[in-house]
Amino acid sequence: IADISSDYGQVKAINISHRGASGHAPEHTLHAYELGNVMKGDYIEIDLQMTKDGELIALHDETIDRTTGKKGLVKNLTLKELKKLDAGSWFNEAFPEKKSTEYMGLQIPTLREVLDRFGPDSKFFIETKSPEVYPGMEEKLINILNEYNLIGAHQTFGNVIIQSFSIESLRKVHQMDESIPLVQLLSYYAPAVITDSEVSKILEYAVGVGLHYTAVSPGYIQKVTDSGLMIFPYTVNEKDDMKMLLDWGVTGMFTNYPDRLDEVIQSR
Numbered sequence: 001i002a003d004i005s006s007d008y009g010q011v012k013a014i015n016i017s018h019r020g021a022s023g024h025a026p027e028h029t030l031h032a033y034e035l036g037n038v039m040k041g042d043y044i045e046i047d048l049q050m051t052k053d054g055e056l057i058a059l060h061d062e063t064i065d066r067t068t069g070k071k072g073l074v075k076n077l078t079l080k081e082l083k084k085l086d087a088g089s090w091f092n093e094a095f096p097e098k099k100s101t102e103y104m105g106l107q108i109p110t111l112r113e114v115l116d117r118f119g120p121d122s123k124f125f126i127e128t129k130s131p132e133v134y135p136g137m138e139e140k141l142i143n144i145l146n147e148y149n150l151i152g153a154h155q156t157f158g159n160v161i162i163q164s165f166s167i168e169s170l171r172k173v174h175q176m177d178e179s180i181p182l183v184q185l186l187s188y189y190a191p192a193v194i195t196d197s198e199v200s201k202i203l204e205y206a207v208g209v210g211l212h213y214t215a216v217s218p219g220y221i222q223k224v225t226d227s228g229l230m231i232f233p234y235t236v237n238e239k240d241d242m243k244m245l246l247d248w249g250v251t252g253m254f255t256n257y258p259d260r261l262d263e264v265i266q267s268r
């Protein structure tokens with residue numbers, strides 16, 4: 001496996017701005033993504049949903065309820081309807097100590113808008129969310145990434161990484177373009193354990209795994225990395241946890257505070 005961290009001589013861990021610098025600004029807004037880059041995140045993490053009229057947008061939830069003050073399923077709303085929503089003001093209400101008038105009225109961005117603004121100078125860690133709800137989302141994603149010239153054999157390996165909890169979604173992407181590095185997200189309700197056969201299956205299509213940081217142990221990390229898979233725990237916001245995970249040998253991690261992770265990495 002070509003190692004994505006080879007860019008850094010395998011010295012520097014990979015800093016992924018989770019939903020942008022979402023500890024500081026409203027998640028999945030261009031503002032949060034910009035801040036992630038300013039705060040030295042290596043990757044912008046994008047969760048994808050698909051509108052009723054087939055546009056890929058950056059939003060974590062299948063509904064608009066949590067982050068717009070309105071109610072509804074993304075799959076039942078057109079892009080035009082979604083574009084009228086205020087995806088920033090909820091943050092001011094939830095985190096008054098971090099509020100800013102700049103966040104009021106921020107729009108939900110489309111994937112194209114994110115790439116127009118940040119590609120090709122940024123790196124993207126893109127998640128296909130609820131792919132079973134959005135038939136064809138993988139094809140649309142690959143088409144857009146090709147259109148923006150962000151994937152393909154001529155591209156630097158790892159500028160775009162695609163992640164999903166769905167094995168089917170990742171296998172679909174792998175079938176369409178084997179050159180895209182894929183990360184299998186895993187859910188554990190207890191300390192994580194992985195068998196040799198599970199590792200072998202993942203290695204058929206993916207280059208890494210992602211899992212909740214509280215589930216990982218040194219033994220798990222060792223087993224996964226010995227097999228050649230990278231490992232990206234999520235979502236790590238406290239410096240002590242960041243330090244511990246780096247000591248244990250993770251490849252990188254998702255954080256709402258890329259500034260904190262950068263400080264931890266720089267101080268080592």
Ligand code: G3P
Pocket residue numbers: 018047060127163185210234235254
């Ligand atoms: O993609 C890694 C992590 O973001 C998965 O959890 O729910 O924040 O998308 P979630």
Ligand code: CA
Pocket residue numbers: 045046047127
């Ligand atoms: Ca995600």
